Amino acid sequence: MREINQRRYVLAGILTAMVFVLGLLLGFVIEGKRVELIQDASDEARVAISSLQLQYAFIDQLSQVGNCAEFMNAFDKNVENLETARIKLSNYQSQATVNRREFDLLYRNYITSQVQYLLLSMKAKKLCDSDVVNVQYFFSKDCKTCDDQSFILTFLKQKFNQRLLIFGFDTSFDKEPLLNLMVRTYNVTSFPTVIIEDNKYAGFMSKDNITSTICGLYEAAPDYCSQ
Amino acid sequence: MFTLLEVILFVVYIITLYYTVFWLIAFVDYAPEQPSRQRRLPKVSVIVPAHNEELTLEKTCRSVLALDYPRELLELIIVNDGSTDKTLKIANSIRRSSKRTVKVLSQENMGKWKAMNAGIAASSGEFVACLDADSTIRNDALGKMLPYFSDPEMAVVLPMLYVDSPKNLLQKVQWHEYVINMFYRKVAGFLNCIHVAPGPFSLYRKSVLLEIGGFREGFKTEDLEICMRLQSRHYKIMQTTETEAYTEAPGTLGELYKQRKRWNLGSTLNILSYRGMLFNRKYGDFGVFQLPIIFLATFLASVLLVVTAYLSVLKPLSEKFIQLRLINFDIISYIVNYHPHFSLLDINFFRSFVSISFLCISISVLVMAHRAIKRKVVSHGLLAAVVFMFWYYLFLGYVRLVIIKDLLLGRKNKW
Numbered sequence: 001m002r003e004i005n006q007r008r009y010v011l012a013g014i015l016t017a018m019v020f021v022l023g024l025l026l027g028f029v030i031e032g033k034r035v036e037l038i039q040d041a042s043d044e045a046r047v048a049i050s051s052l053q054l055q056y057a058f059i060d061q062l063s064q065v066g067n068c069a070e071f072m073n074a075f076d077k078n079v080e081n082l083e084t085a086r087i088k089l090s091n092y093q094s095q096a097t098v099n100r101r102e103f104d105l106l107y108r109n110y111i112t113s114q115v116q117y118l119l120l121s122m123k124a125k126k127l128c129d130s131d132v133v134n135v136q137y138f139f140s141k142d143c144k145t146c147d148d149q150s151f152i153l154t155f156l157k158q159k160f161n162q163r164l165l166i167f168g169f170d171t172s173f174d175k176e177p178l179l180n181l182m183v184r185t186y187n188v189t190s191f192p193t194v195i196i197e198d199n200k201y202a203g204f205m206s207k208d209n210i211t212s213t214i215c216g217l218y219e220a221a222p223d224y225c226s227q
Numbered sequence: 228m229f230t231l232l233e234v235i236l237f238v239v240y241i242i243t244l245y246y247t248v249f250w251l252i253a254f255v256d257y258a259p260e261q262p263s264r265q266r267r268l269p270k271v272s273v274i275v276p277a278h279n280e281e282l283t284l285e286k287t288c289r290s291v292l293a294l295d296y297p298r299e300l301l302e303l304i305i306v307n308d309g310s311t312d313k314t315l316k317i318a319n320s321i322r323r324s325s326k327r328t329v330k331v332l333s334q335e336n337m338g339k340w341k342a343m344n345a346g347i348a349a350s351s352g353e354f355v356a357c358l359d360a361d362s363t364i365r366n367d368a369l370g371k372m373l374p375y376f377s378d379p380e381m382a383v384v385l386p387m388l389y390v391d392s393p394k395n396l397l398q399k400v401q402w403h404e405y406v407i408n409m410f411y412r413k414v415a416g417f418l419n420c421i422h423v424a425p426g427p428f429s430l431y432r433k434s435v436l437l438e439i440g441g442f443r444e445g446f447k448t449e450d451l452e453i454c455m456r457l458q459s460r461h462y463k464i465m466q467t468t469e470t471e472a473y474t475e476a477p478g479t480l481g482e483l484y485k486q487r488k489r490w491n492l493g494s495t496l497n498i499l500s501y502r503g504m505l506f507n508r509k510y511g512d513f514g515v516f517q518l519p520i521i522f523l524a525t526f527l528a529s530v531l532l533v534v535t536a537y538l539s540v541l542k543p544l545s546e547k548f549i550q551l552r553l554i555n556f557d558i559i560s561y562i563v564n565y566h567p568h569f570s571l572l573d574i575n576f577f578r579s580f581v582s583i584s585f586l587c588i589s590i591s592v593l594v595m596a597h598r599a600i601k602r603k604v605v606s607h608g609l610l611a612a613v614v615f616m617f618w619y620y621l622f623l624g625y626v627r628l629v630i631i632k633d634l635l636l637g638r639k640n641k642w
Contacts, residue, residue, distance in 0.1 A: 002419070002461065002511025002513070004508060004515060008249060008256070009249070012245055015252070016248050019244060019584060020241070023584070026576070026580065027576050027577070030572065030576050088570075092572075148549065151553055151554075152554065155557075155560075158560075158565075158566075206553075207554050
């Protein structure tokens with residue numbers, strides 16, 4: 001029978017556990033930083049929506065339609081920033097361990113901001129008579145073709161630029177009643193579902209299909225429509 | 228929260244981390260054995276088994292004949308194992324020209340293990356060294372190695388082993404691998420956990436070899452099988468750092484693949500043959516720690532390779548391909564309009580932490596191993612060190628993956 005130095009085995013276990021705990025602690029620190037980052041972006045989005053609502057009221061009440069172009073430009077930029085932050089938030093939320101509640105609250109905040117933007121865009125479109133197409137995109141994390149649909153919509157947003165506004169709604173998040181209300185309102189039963197202006201398209205839409213649908217809605221179609 | 232792959236990666240990570248930490252603790256505890264001085268010099272027989280070794284045999288034998296050891300106490304036995312080239316002619320020429328005792332035996336091609344046993348039967352030494360015909364030894368080897376046999380339980384003593392004059396990148400990469408292996412074996416010797424006595428100048432106590440019945444075929448890895456047998460009988464095997472042997476390393480990827488496949492498959496099959504020792508406290512650290520890890524290494528390396536290849540290469544590439552197909556491969560538009568919104572916080576923390584901690588541990592081990600032999604990590608160029616660190620183990624992981632496939636398909640080891 002040979003001797004076994006148990007001290008080495010125990011010490012190795014303790015040191016391994018220490019590295020593991022160090023990793024966990026660093027993970028918590030990073031998660032805290034992520035919450036801070038998203039919180040900042042959320043605060044910015046809140047300020048931006050208030051500013052846009054005031055700009056809209058200003059243009060509406062004082063009939064300043066000449067300022068519409070600038071307003072729509074700022075609007076588009078803010079919607080894009082909001083969507084970028086939402087993607088980050090969704091990514092952080094899926095990796096969250098201790099701050100799940102904070103992330104859930106932030107996500108609710110984003111959904112309400114998105115809906116505010118959506119409603120404002122509908123009103124602004126009428127007021128400014130802007131040749132912009134609104135797209136609402138409902139997706140779910142369990143849906144197999146949703147990532148592909150997201151990729152196509154992101155690609156088209158880059159192509160149409162300010163002439164296309166996209167509002168993405170992740171229906172797997174069930175903690176915001178407003179989201180359920182929207183799903184019921186548009187009678188969304190399968191994913192992905194794309195609502196282009198008032199028309200609902202359930203199921204995956206190819207790039208060509210979605211492009212021709214969007215292009216058909218412009219009064220003056222962008223160059224990309226003729227390519 | 229975690230995907231299945233991340234859980235697998237996590238388990239592999241914890242096992243590997245524990246294993247590495249254990250070895251580092253053993254390294255800190257390491258206290259080199261101080262052998263007592265010999266009262267008398269014993270007779271030593273050096274056996275050189277040779278099969279078609281006309282290019283290297285002379286150099287190998289010259290290094291034996293140049294050993295700093297009394298003429299009457301050293302004999303060289305060259306065993307020609309059915310060579311079809313000029314090996315036998317060169318062996319006879321060495322015998323004729325040497326002032327030392329040189330015996331030349333010749334047999335049909337029956338394998339190295341039978342050649343070794345023939346050499347042992349013909350030997351008159353109290354100690355027997357095996358020297359592969361493509362290796363050489365430093366002339367102080369016997370003087371440095373023999374004193375360790377003052378311990379009656381000592382069965383084998385191994386010298387440090389280096390790649391002889393590495394020329395191309397692959398050989399330089401292997402030079403680093405050998406340095407790491409020596410470092411590891413030094414600590415393994417301290418724990419009496421050595422599981423292989425490589426061909427280049429492992430020095431055996433002949434009475435022990437005879438007692439255990441000499442070499443066996445051992446799935447074409449007789450040097451591994453004999454260590455398993457010695458460990459099963461509680462003999463000691465130790466690695467000295469005081470002298471060096473040099474061996475030729477494969478110069479092409481194909482040769483290296485063949486060699487490593489044979490070694491790793493032999494290792495796995497031999498452990499399976501001695502599975503009674505696995506997790507058996509009777510065999511100390513060797514049974515409880517070393518054997519399970521060597522056995523698991525094949526699977527751990529394969530899992531790591533598959534997971535890394537999938538997560539880092541296959542998955543992103545296939546996703547990108549599918550995405551580009553969705554936009555009719557309008558790659559130019561995609562690149563022109565691509566605006567990544569990236570921040571450091573977006574990095575997957577778990578994978579990054581695992582990668583960075585492994586990298587830190589690997590660099591530390593690499594530096595410590597080279598410092599132990601007073602060589603710089605970049606002594607054979609930075610490229611060789613980088614390739615060794617980042618790609619070489621992926622290659623070994625691939626070899627192990629093939630081994631698992633062969634084991635599942637029931638294929639046997641080939642030369």
